[in-house]
Amino acid sequence: MLDERKLKILAAVVDEYIVTGEPVSSKTIASMHNIKVSPATVRNDMAMLEQLGYLEQPHTSAGRIPTYSAYRLYIEKLMPQRQLTPEEKSRLDRAVDEVEVPTEDALTESASKALAELTNCTVVASNASPQFSLITKVEVIPTGRRMYVLLMITSSGSIKNKVCRLEFDLSDEQLKFFSGYVTENLSGMPVEHISDSVLDKLAEAMGAYMVTLSPLLKGVSDLAKGFRGGDVHLEGERNLLARKDLSPDEALRFIEEKDRLTMLLDDSFSSLQVLFGEDGNFIVSNSSVIMSPIRRGGKTLGSLGIIGPLRLNYAKVIPYIEYLTQRITEAISEDEPPAVGMMPDAEDNDEKK
Amino acid sequence: MLDERKLKILAAVVDEYIVTGEPVSSKTIASMHNIKVSPATVRNDMAMLEQLGYLEQPHTSAGRIPTYSAYRLYIEKLMPQRQLTPEEKSRLDRAVDEVEVPTEDALTESASKALAELTNCTVVASNASPQFSLITKVEVIPTGRRMYVLLMITSSGSIKNKVCRLEFDLSDEQLKFFSGYVTENLSGMPVEHISDSVLDKLAEAMGAYMVTLSPLLKGVSDLAKGFRGGDVHLEGERNLLARKDLSPDEALRFIEEKDRLTMLLDDSFSSLQVLFGEDGNFIVSNSSVIMSPIRRGGKTLGSLGIIGPLRLNYAKVIPYIEYLTQRITEAISEDEPPAVGMMPDAEDNDEKK
DNA sequence: GTTAGCACTCACTCTCTTTGAGTGCTAATA
DNA sequence: TATTAGCACTCAAAGAGAGTGAGTGCTAAC
Numbered sequence: 001m002l003d004e005r006k007l008k009i010l011a012a013v014v015d016e017y018i019v020t021g022e023p024v025s026s027k028t029i030a031s032m033h034n035i036k037v038s039p040a041t042v043r044n045d046m047a048m049l050e051q052l053g054y055l056e057q058p059h060t061s062a063g064r065i066p067t068y069s070a071y072r073l074y075i076e077k078l079m080p081q082r083q084l085t086p087e088e089k090s091r092l093d094r095a096v097d098e099v100e101v102p103t104e105d106a107l108t109e110s111a112s113k114a115l116a117e118l119t120n121c122t123v124v125a126s127n128a129s130p131q132f133s134l135i136t137k138v139e140v141i142p143t144g145r146r147m148y149v150l151l152m153i154t155s156s157g158s159i160k161n162k163v164c165r166l167e168f169d170l171s172d173e174q175l176k177f178f179s180g181y182v183t184e185n186l187s188g189m190p191v192e193h194i195s196d197s198v199l200d201k202l203a204e205a206m207g208a209y210m211v212t213l214s215p216l217l218k219g220v221s222d223l224a225k226g227f228r229g230g231d232v233h234l235e236g237e238r239n240l241l242a243r244k245d246l247s248p249d250e251a252l253r254f255i256e257e258k259d260r261l262t263m264l265l266d267d268s269f270s271s272l273q274v275l276f277g278e279d280g281n282f283i284v285s286n287s288s289v290i291m292s293p294i295r296r297g298g299k300t301l302g303s304l305g306i307i308g309p310l311r312l313n314y315a316k317v318i319p320y321i322e323y324l325t326q327r328i329t330e331a332i333s334e335d336e337p338p339a340v341g342m343m344p345d346a347e348d349n350d351e352k353k
Numbered sequence: 354m355l356d357e358r359k360l361k362i363l364a365a366v367v368d369e370y371i372v373t374g375e376p377v378s379s380k381t382i383a384s385m386h387n388i389k390v391s392p393a394t395v396r397n398d399m400a401m402l403e404q405l406g407y408l409e410q411p412h413t414s415a416g417r418i419p420t421y422s423a424y425r426l427y428i429e430k431l432m433p434q435r436q437l438t439p440e441e442k443s444r445l446d447r448a449v450d451e452v453e454v455p456t457e458d459a460l461t462e463s464a465s466k467a468l469a470e471l472t473n474c475t476v477v478a479s480n481a482s483p484q485f486s487l488i489t490k491v492e493v494i495p496t497g498r499r500m501y502v503l504l505m506i507t508s509s510g511s512i513k514n515k516v517c518r519l520e521f522d523l524s525d526e527q528l529k530f531f532s533g534y535v536t537e538n539l540s541g542m543p544v545e546h547i548s549d550s551v552l553d554k555l556a557e558a559m560g561a562y563m564v565t566l567s568p569l570l571k572g573v574s575d576l577a578k579g580f581r582g583g584d585v586h587l588e589g590e591r592n593l594l595a596r597k598d599l600s601p602d603e604a605l606r607f608i609e610e611k612d613r614l615t616m617l618l619d620d621s622f623s624s625l626q627v628l629f630g631e632d633g634n635f636i637v638s639n640s641s642v643i644m645s646p647i648r649r650g651g652k653t654l655g656s657l658g659i660i661g662p663l664r665l666n667y668a669k670v671i672p673y674i675e676y677l678t679q680r681i682t683e684a685i686s687e688d689e690p691p692a693v694g695m696m697p698d699a700e701d702n703d704e705k706k
Numbered sequence: 707g708t709t710a711g712c713a714c715t716c717a718c719t720c721t722c723t724t725t726g727a728g729t730g731c732t733a734a735t736a
Numbered sequence: 737t738a739t740t741a742g743c744a745c746t747c748a749a750a751g752a753g754a755g756t757g758a759g760t761g762c763t764a765a766c
Contacts, residue, residue: 025759040709043760061715061759101500101516136496143490143506147454151504151514153496159514161504163454238605241594248601252591378728391740396729414728414746 002052006045008035010054011078013046014066018311021245023063068276071288071310075274079315084323091118092320096327103157104294104301107328109233111304115324116236119317121308123235124289126262127156132301133191133227138182138220140175148175150219152227154191156301160226164219168212178213181206182220194224232258240284245309250277250284254307257282261289268300269293272322276310286310290318292325296333304328355405359398361388363407364431366399367419371664374598376416421629424641424663428627432668437676444471445673449680456510457647457654460681462588464657468677469589472670474661476588477642479615480509485654486544486580491535491573493528501528503572505580507544509654513579517572521565531566534559535573547577585611593637598662603630603637607660610635614642621653622646625675629663639663643671645678649686657681 012032016024026042029035035042046064049055054073055064066074084092095114099106105127112123127133134155141149146169150162170178185202186194199217203210234240240251260282264275272292277283284307291305304325306317365385369377379395382388388395399417402408407426408417419427437445448467452459458480465476480486487508494502499522503515523531538555539547552570556563587593593604613635617628625645630636637660644658657678659670 023759027759038709039759040711040761041707044708047761057760059716060761061717061757063759101518103516106516137494139494141490141492141494141504141506149504149506149512151494151502153494153502157516159502159516161512161514163456163459163510163512165454238609241601241605248594252594256591376728380728392728393730393740393742394738397739400730410729412747413730414726414748416728 005037006049007078009042009045010049010066010070011074013049013055013064014070014074014078017065018313021311023058023065025063028063068278071276071314072274075314075318082315082319084319088118088320089323092323092327096324096331099331101157102331104328104332105157107331108294108302108304109235111324111328112233112235115304115306115320116239118320119306119308120236120239121306121312121317122237122240123304123306124258124261124291125233125235125302125304126265126291127231127233127302132156132299133158135183135186135189135191135194135224138186139179140170140216142170142175145169148216150216150223152220152223154227158227160223162219162223162226164215166212166215170212174212178216182217186220191224191227194221196221232261234258240287240307243309245311246284246287254282254284264289265291265303269303270295270300272318273305283307288312290314290321292321294325294328294332296329301332358390359402360431362395362398363402363419363423364427366402366408366417367423367427367431370418371666374664376411376418378416381416421631424629424667425627428667428671435668435672437672441471441673442676445676445680449677449684452684454510455684457681457685458510460684461647461655461657462586464677464681465586465588468657468659468673469592471673472659472661473589473592474659474665474670475590475593476657476659477611477614477644478586478588478655478657479618479644480584480586480655485509485652486511488536488539488542488544488547488577491539492532493523493569495523495528498522501569503569503576505573505576507580511580513576515572515576517568519565519568523565527565531569535570539573544577544580547574549574585614587611593640593660596662598664599637599640607635607637617642618644618656622656623648623653625671626658636660641665643667643674645674647678647681647685649682654685 009029012029012035013024016028026039026046029042029046030037030039046055049070050057050064054067054070056067057064092111092114095110096107099110108125108127112125115121116123132155135152136155137151137153139151139153141151143149143163146166148164148166148170150164151159152161153159182202185205186198189198199221203214203217206213234255237255240246240255241248243251264281264283266273269291270293272290275281275283275289275291277285277287277289283289286309287307288310289305289307290312291303293300293303295301305321308317362382365382365388366377369381379392379399382395382399383390383392399408402423403410403417407420407423409420410417445464445467448463449460452463461478461480465478468474469476485508488505489508490504490506492504492506494504496502496516499519501517501519501523503517504512505514506512535555538558539551542551552574556567556570559566587608590608593599593608594601596604617634617636619626622644623646625643628634628636628642628644630638630640630642636642639662640660641663642658642660643665644656646653646656648654658674661670
């Protein structure tokens with residue numbers, strides 16, 4: 001039913017439409033070097049492709065445009081398989097290699113910037129699963145009268161802080177006790193497990209200190225909440241808003257409600273995934289979202305991808321995304337698993353240059 | 354030349370235009386209860402006001418719209434003087450009072466949110482002068498093998514952090530030495546004074562430790578740079594982009610280049626200031642920026658205001674801004690001056706309830 | 707199975723007309 | 737002298753045809 005030529009024609013229509021954004025006519029297709037038949041034949045095939053749901057006409061006397069099915073088929077089978085050029089490769093490598101401290105977060109951030117720049121699209125980075133984000137350390141630092149900065153660090157490399165004001169000044173011992181005790185008890189724990197009940201137990205165990213320190217515990221709880229709920233971060237929002245083929249209203253809404261994206265992503269998808277802004281979902285109409293996972297030890301820690309117009313240069317962009325996520329995946333697994341609850345004590349290290 | 358009636362008519366035109374966005378006709382004005390003359394008379398006055406540069410016509414057979422001069426006059430003299438209702442007052446008070454730790458930054462942030470919500474405009478908050486942002490504390494915290502979080506806290510209450518990776522593990526003593534030494538030497542210093550030469554001196558003085566710790570000093574320098582350059586922060590960007598009477602392109606550009614706003618603000622303006630998106634400046638055309646300073650000890654620490662359409666409900670919005678900035682100004686000066694370089698030692702404090 | 711030929715469709719563009727809100731001017735009025 | 741009624745005038749905006757041409761589907765010939 002879908003013989004070679006029809007597929008070739010379909011691919012040509014998609015290619016052409018991606019470039020021009022105009023409905024594609026049989027004449028245009030027939031004039032291509034790799035198509036050796038007349039416009040009339042192309043028309044017949046196009047009519048067939050339309051019946052099969054791959055093409056549609058805005059109106060009777062117009063050319064054809066691809067349907068979502070066409071894009072899906074195109075991405076899966078039809079599009080030209082491109083290799084990254086050495087220049088592209090080195091540009092992408094740079095984004096990964098220049099990161100000083102290769103945590104998941106830092107790598108993703110640097111990669112996002114590069115990707116946004118190279119594709120002129122908006123980059124989407126999701127920290128899919130807070131259950132894989134473990135608490136590494138909790139620290140309290142005095143900063144002025146009765147003011148304390150509470151610091152929480154997670155295994156993915158995120159740091160959040162919060163200023164707490166207490167009723168009392170705390171002694172050095174108290175501070176040390178608190179951070180030591182909390183770190184010891186919480187480190188290695190997934191952020192999303194920090195519930196009020198966990199903290200209540202902690203408070204009980206602290207006994208005498210409790211009254212004094214409870215505002216700090218409250219702070220810990222607030223910080224943990226801040227980490228929870230898969231973050232979705234966008235880079236280069238302007239690229240989305242600036243596109244004239246996307247509705248600014250919808251784009252704005254997407255940016256505001258970006259967190260809802262996590263729900264649309266297959267819970268622990270293990271390879272590249274493409275979503276379209278169709279009917280019901282909240283993705284901008286006429287846009288596509290391409291996401292690729294960042295994995296470690298069989299688990300999907302997060303994902304990186306882009307949102308762009310439906311008529312996107314998939315053949316160019318997809319290899320970028322695949323390469324970057326692969327490099328990041330490598331980078332975080334070749335690094336030793338992040339230390340958990342480590343509290344370096346006063347051991348003298350040799351200091352060779 | 355500008356008798357009472359003409360001013361009344363001008364005010365009425367501005368009021369009406371702000372509401373409808375359509376050119377205002379003589380008939381509309383004449384039908385208002387506080388105007389007791391016929392359309393013909395209004396027309397005569399309007400012609401006069403046009404000659405004086407307060408009104409203009411989009412085309413011959415249209416009504417009049419206000420010019421920038423008209424808005425200026427309106428804001429200065431003409432607009433109705435409104436008192437805040439008790440509800441409004443309490444809503445604004447809440448934004449200031451609910452801030453747990455009343456630093457300039459935290460107050461401004463909370464106020465921004467409230468203001469954006471109440472006005473449906475985009476809120477602009479500027480931290481005008483980094484020279485008034487003093488370093489309060491620098492701290493290093495170990496977080497995994499050879500990884501350290503560097504923390505910098507300023508007098509305005511901002512906290513920034515950076516992860517550094519070293520070649521060696523540091524002992525507790527080394528860490529303590531570093532943060533103590535750096536805090537001692539930098540605290541009280543304006544962030545913008547942290548230059549490479551200052552740090553070089555510090556490095557020299559550290560002598561033996563230097564080689565080991567120099568990546569940390571580099572980190573300090575990076576952090577200080579991050580604080581520098583008067584921050585302009587926007588809240589509720591969507592309100593700007595969503596407005597149909599403003600160009601999305603320009604709005605986007607404004608959001609991206611928001612920092613340029615500091616240059617347009619009078620260096621140390623001491624009372625409410627209104628800017629319009631005119632001719633050359635980069636402010637969105639047809640928009641107005643209203644900023645009011647936040648001061649302390651005769652110095653302008655920052656400012657808070659909004660950017661909205663030219664046809665803005667000034668009579669409502671300006672009192673909001675004035676009230677909020679005044680409350681913030683009070684809040685930060687009634688608080689004791691922020692402790693500088695304080696490093697609480699192990700002194701036992703009494704712990705009465 | 708492919709293609710040339712041809713009638714047909716329909717968005718787009720252009721021009722022309724109509725409409726009506728709003729003005730400026732003039733002459734009458736208080 | 738200030739105000740107003742009356743009227744001619746202007747011009748953007750909306751609507752109505754008419755013409756154009758890119759593109760199609762169908763049929764019949766190759």
